[in-house]
Amino acid sequence: GAGVSQSPSNKVTEKGKDVELRCDPISGHTALYWYRQSLGQGLEFLIYFQGNSAPDKSGLPSDRFSAERTGGSVSTLTIQRTQQEDSAVYLCASSFQAHNTGELFFGEGSRLTVL
């Protein structure tokens, strides 16, 4: 497709389970970002991948969160031992190189509910 694709669009899980969220960026975009959006909150930066450089993981809230990007394309965000406070919409975005206009292209998000 032409846009950023995320799956699943909705995920309901039980507290303590692990979840994986997938992001397929726009073809040719070298930068990929994960953000989290909770009710009434802004977009919280989680992690950023740029080409072959080491990812910026400074926004990951705990060691239960990890992400990888395989082959410079698809990325997976993994949350281990989920907690209720992890419930949020997880948004993935991509952009072309280190852009100068601030234009991130977002997917529609993965809505995670932890019971």
Place this chain on the structure above:
Amino acid sequence: QKEVEQDPGPLSVPEGAIVSLNCTYSNSAFQYFMWYRQYSRKGPELLMYTYSSGNKEDGRFTAQVDKSSKYISLFIRDSQPSDSATYLCAMSRGGGFVNTDKLIFGTGTRLQVFP
């Protein structure tokens, strides 16, 4: 104190009204300022981008940046029901993620334009 403050609203206005949306920030190093629009259950999309202080106009939309006051605004003229969405301000020190600088978002203001 958050780096970027934005009134969450909701802001409800009649069709045709002029809408003013605002953000304040604390980091004087911010140079790049953006406005994203997010429709319900969708990812944000870039609406306006400005660098440093000044005004930028695009159709019915005008973005203003006052770095001396650390205050940015988005004006919408002749508002339409289709403008009903959440508007998020975002800013960074570098150009987007140049030098791995993060794009910091406000919480977003929910706007409702009624016919």
